[in-house]
Amino acid sequence: MAQSSFQEISASDFFYRNRDIAGFTNPSRAIFAAIRELVENSLDAAESLKIPPDIYIRLSTQSKDKKDEQVFKLRVEDNGCGIQPRFIPSAFGQVLYGSKYKLKQMRGTFGLGGKMAVLYGQIMTHKPATIMSSTGQAKIYAFKLMIDIQRNRPIIMDRRVLVNKEKWRGTIVEFYIEGDYLRAMPKILEYFKQTAMVNPYSNLTFVDPKGRLYKFSRVTTEMPDPPKETLPHPYGVDVELFQRLIYVTKEKNLLEFLKNHFHRIGNITAQKFLEFSKLSPTKKPKKLSHEEIVTIVQNMKKFKEFRPPDASCLSPLGQDLLEAGIMKELNPEYIVVNQRKPSTYAGHPFIIEMGMAYGGEIPRKNSFQIYRFANKIPLLYDEASDVSYKVINSINWRRYKVSPDLPIAIVVHICSTKVPYKTVGKEFISDRPEVRREVANSLREISRKIHHFMSKREHVNRERKRISVFAKYLPRIAEFSTNLAEKEKQPDIKKLIASVRKYGEEE
Amino acid sequence: MAKKSNSTDKNKEIIGSLKRLGTQIYDQLENGVFPTINMPSRSIDNINYDPNLRQYVLGEKTVTRSSRNIRHLKPFTQLAWAALFSNELTFHKKTSTLRDVYYSAQAYNMTFKNQQESNNIITDLETAIGHSREEFHIFPEERSAVFGDLTIEYTVPGYEGKTMNLSAHPDGVLIGPALTSSKFAKTSADKIIAIEKGGLFTRFIEENVHKKHNSILVLTSGQAPRQTRFFLRRLSDELKIPLFIFTDGDPWGMHIAMVIISGSANAAHLRNLNTPDAKWSGVWASDIVKYKLPSDPLDDVDIKRLHELQKDPRYQEDPLWQKEIKTFLKIKRKAELEAYARYGLTYIVDEYLPTKLK
Numbered sequence: 001m002a003q004s005s006f007q008e009i010s011a012s013d014f015f016y017r018n019r020d021i022a023g024f025t026n027p028s029r030a031i032f033a034a035i036r037e038l039v040e041n042s043l044d045a046a047e048s049l050k051i052p053p054d055i056y057i058r059l060s061t062q063s064k065d066k067k068d069e070q071v072f073k074l075r076v077e078d079n080g081c082g083i084q085p086r087f088i089p090s091a092f093g094q095v096l097y098g099s100k101y102k103l104k105q106m107r108g109t110f111g112l113g114g115k116m117a118v119l120y121g122q123i124m125t126h127k128p129a130t131i132m133s134s135t136g137q138a139k140i141y142a143f144k145l146m147i148d149i150q151r152n153r154p155i156i157m158d159r160r161v162l163v164n165k166e167k168w169r170g171t172i173v174e175f176y177i178e179g180d181y182l183r184a185m186p187k188i189l190e191y192f193k194q195t196a197m198v199n200p201y202s203n204l205t206f207v208d209p210k211g212r213l214y215k216f217s218r219v220t221t222e223m224p225d226p227p228k229e230t231l232p233h234p235y236g237v238d239v240e241l242f243q244r245l246i247y248v249t250k251e252k253n254l255l256e257f258l259k260n261h262f263h264r265i266g267n268i269t270a271q272k273f274l275e276f277s278k279l280s281p282t283k284k285p286k287k288l289s290h291e292e293i294v295t296i297v298q299n300m301k302k303f304k305e306f307r308p309p310d311a312s313c314l315s316p317l318g319q320d321l322l323e324a325g326i327m328k329e330l331n332p333e334y335i336v337v338n339q340r341k342p343s344t345y346a347g348h349p350f351i352i353e354m355g356m357a358y359g360g361e362i363p364r365k366n367s368f369q370i371y372r373f374a375n376k377i378p379l380l381y382d383e384a385s386d387v388s389y390k391v392i393n394s395i396n397w398r399r400y401k402v403s404p405d406l407p408i409a410i411v412v413h414i415c416s417t418k419v420p421y422k423t424v425g426k427e428f429i430s431d432r433p434e435v436r437r438e439v440a441n442s443l444r445e446i447s448r449k450i451h452h453f454m455s456k457r458e459h460v461n462r463e464r465k466r467i468s469v470f471a472k473y474l475p476r477i478a479e480f481s482t483n484l485a486e487k488e489k490q491p492d493i494k495k496l497i498a499s500v501r502k503y504g505e506e507e
Numbered sequence: 508m509a510k511k512s513n514s515t516d517k518n519k520e521i522i523g524s525l526k527r528l529g530t531q532i533y534d535q536l537e538n539g540v541f542p543t544i545n546m547p548s549r550s551i552d553n554i555n556y557d558p559n560l561r562q563y564v565l566g567e568k569t570v571t572r573s574s575r576n577i578r579h580l581k582p583f584t585q586l587a588w589a590a591l592f593s594n595e596l597t598f599h600k601k602t603s604t605l606r607d608v609y610y611s612a613q614a615y616n617m618t619f620k621n622q623q624e625s626n627n628i629i630t631d632l633e634t635a636i637g638h639s640r641e642e643f644h645i646f647p648e649e650r651s652a653v654f655g656d657l658t659i660e661y662t663v664p665g666y667e668g669k670t671m672n673l674s675a676h677p678d679g680v681l682i683g684p685a686l687t688s689s690k691f692a693k694t695s696a697d698k699i700i701a702i703e704k705g706g707l708f709t710r711f712i713e714e715n716v717h718k719k720h721n722s723i724l725v726l727t728s729g730q731a732p733r734q735t736r737f738f739l740r741r742l743s744d745e746l747k748i749p750l751f752i753f754t755d756g757d758p759w760g761m762h763i764a765m766v767i768i769s770g771s772a773n774a775a776h777l778r779n780l781n782t783p784d785a786k787w788s789g790v791w792a793s794d795i796v797k798y799k800l801p802s803d804p805l806d807d808v809d810i811k812r813l814h815e816l817q818k819d820p821r822y823q824e825d826p827l828w829q830k831e832i833k834t835f836l837k838i839k840r841k842a843e844l845e846a847y848a849r850y851g852l853t854y855i856v857d858e859y860l861p862t863k864l865k
């Protein structure tokens with residue numbers, strides 16, 4: 001019998017071996033994923049201070065050969081909050097290390113993205129990454145880092161402290177990556193365009209390896225209020241999370257523990273819940289047995305008296321910004337937007353925002369152009385698996401005078417403290433009944449509005465056409481009858497034509 | 508004779524009608540109202556058979572074409588154009604065919620979707636001013652022929668006063684605008700024979716039917732074109748001689764004769780296109796039996812057509828029609844004019860015709 005050998009692998013090792021699940025599938029995909037992860041970190045960093053983001057991205061060639069797959073230097077610079085020096089090595093050199101594990105609507109969630117990029121670059125090129133950052137204080141810190149993959153630890157190759165004369169605040173990340181830019185290019189540009197659409201208050205500047213400059217400029221400095229941190233709602237708690245909370249808590253009894261670590265549990269609710277669970281309010285949390293923990297978690301899902309999660313911690317874009325973003329990137333003839341009231345799934349609040357744009361520069365295709373966003377990041381892959389795709393395709397469009405061959409774009413944005421992604425790659429939203437319902441409701445509302453617009457437009461067009469028919473034929477009738485009647489001058493028909501217009505007045 | 512064929516007077520009358528139409532439209536525009544045109548309705552329910560006139564006529568109902576109505580606007584404009592165009596034709600004594608109308612419109616930057624559309628507008632104009640398009644110089648393409656001892660005098664420009672005898676050319680003479688507008692000067696004929704088919708027309712000329720039977724021969728080439736019907740009516744009226752019609756012995760041939768005699772519903776807005784006193788002389792269903800003619804069985808469409816004709820008001824006039832329809836339905840056979848050839852080439856002329864021309 002063959003001897004099996006067991007071996008523990010580290011988180012970084014695990015994700016390196018399974019880089020597919022984080023989106024680093026192949027050289028073209030990897031270069032796209034790296035840019036995307038760093039840009040999203042930068043957006044998060046600027047938004048946390050409610051500062052309109054200024055992000056500069058440069059991809060430059062290292063090798064001169066003509067091979068498709070080349071080594072590129074990627075540099076991303078932002079004006080975000082910066083990182084405190086003691087966190088820099090782990091933030092970029094330790095997988096699953098992040099500041100975003102708290103419950104808060106952010107683009108980053110897994111503590112993985114930035115590192116995967118650095119890791120992928122390191123494996124392919126054996127070069128360290130450089131991170132420079134300042135929180136706007138007196139100093140700028142510059143690190144040269146590599147990742148010890150086996151141990152999931154950062155290796156600091158070099159550490160420098162510079163004087164921050166200009167009071168610069170932000171972060172610069174620079175590393176080497178192998179990839180296929182030409183193949184990745186369309187997706188990368190699409191990514192910037194869509195990111196600009198849903199972050200209309202951002203400046204994105206991209207210089208590609210050929211030296212071409214792509215600029216996506218902000219149209220507003222208005223920004224939504226930044227997301228607020230929130231406690232987990234009892235409906236969304238699992239055993240793992242509960243144990244972690246017990247581990248960190250300083251509370252000495254269950255009543256206080258429930259009140260202080262969970263969203264929507266006050267004194268009375270806590271007492272009622274403990275009664276419901278037949279537990280003493282004075283019991284020490286750290287003394288709970290595993291069976292008791294399982295029962296509490298199960299009861300948290302059964303107990304009917306928790307108020308639903310409060311969505312004020314969320315930071316949706318809002319109808320005005322959504323409209324501004326769509327206008328800026330799609331330049332349509334007409335836009336309708338809608339923001340749904342907050343809803344929840346499994347204890348997580350979420351808000352659906354949608355927009356529908358018609359005409360203008362939107363191309364005519366055989367299907368609607370769908371733009372999907374989650375927590376203000378574009379989702380570019382696996383459209384057909386996304387819940388909104390399914391909803392859009394199940395609607396009876398004829399009711400709304402709309403058909404997929406019209407130049408119509410549909411924009412869907414979901415924001416939540418926990419976006420129901422199907423994968424770590426943040427590609428598409430899973431089909432949960434609560435989410436599906438909200439998407440469907442929102443879609444119906446914008447469809448109604450677009451229907452109204454289309455009917456009005458049809459009316460105006462019909463009117464315009466009607467008037468033009470009169471304007472075309474009446475003068476001819478005048479001409480022919482003048483000749484036939486052998487008159488000298490033609491009758492004045494301006495009034496007649498004007499009378500046709502009177503009830504066809506356009507706005 | 509030839510009292511009402513003064514085409515110059517006719518032209519003046521037509522030009523007058525067209526000018527009145529133009530003035531009516533002009534005045535309405537001048538008064539700031541959307542011009543309208545009233546004309547008799549040509550819808551089925553307004554087409555009646557008039558037993559006195561022995562033709563179809565339009566009833567009391569009228570329709571109004573209003574330029575206020577967006578759906579009427581284009582046809583209204585086309586009608587105004589057609590009136591102007593016809594006016595110019597008539598004034599300059601030029602002729603045009605229906606096809607020409609369709610193309611000429613383009614020179615005036617007027618468009619017709621197709622020939623059918625321009626034909627319809629011409630029919631509207633006929634209805635609106637109460638004159639046939641031939642009178643305002645628009646003719647169809649199809650032409651039929653005439654042969655026999657009739658001397659005509661042209662009235663068309665360049666030929667005024669010139670004469671010609673219609674037996675001058677052995678193939679017959681085309682019935683065109685110049686002929687239909689000519690005066691009839693002199694004839695020795697005492698009857699007209701209209702024949703449906705070219706083969707037989709030629710045979711009749713070869714066999715000297717015009718001499719043997721003192722007749723003017725007219726080839727209709729199937730369903731007779733309107734100007735040929737107009738021409739036949741003039742011949743019969745002005746020369747005061749009877750018209751005999753020979754067609755194939757089937758419902759279709761029978762109906763060719765009927766349209767010459769009683770006109771068609773399509774031309775209910777017009778007069779003088781039919782010759783009510785003309786006679787259908789064969790081939791009758793009873794001839795098929797009597798002469799034991801080689802015949803073919805009737806098809807389903809033939810039988811269906813016979814049933815339709817049985818109810819047609821035009822077929823109620825003379826008991827002959829009902830009798831022949833019944834015979835057709837009984838024997839369920841049809842025969843062509845050429846069927847008489849079984850008795851030899853001259854039989855139809857020497858034996859059959861004399862019995863029929865009474």
Ligand SMILES: Nc1ncnc2c1ncn2[C@@H]1O[C@H](COP(=O)(O)OP(=O)(O)OP(=O)(O)O)[C@@H](O)[C@H]1O
Nearest residue numbers: 041045091098099108109110111112113114115171
């Ligand atoms: N440009 C930046 N400015 C400020 N902080 C940053 C920046 N980039 C990364 N960070 C910090 O580093 C942490 C790790 O980033 P990383 O991208 O690896 O994970 P994440 O963004 O938390 O989650 P995700 O895997 O979803 O991207 C972040 O949580 C953030 O605190």
Ligand SMILES: [Mg+2]
Nearest residue numbers: 041108113114
């Ligand atoms: Mg991240």
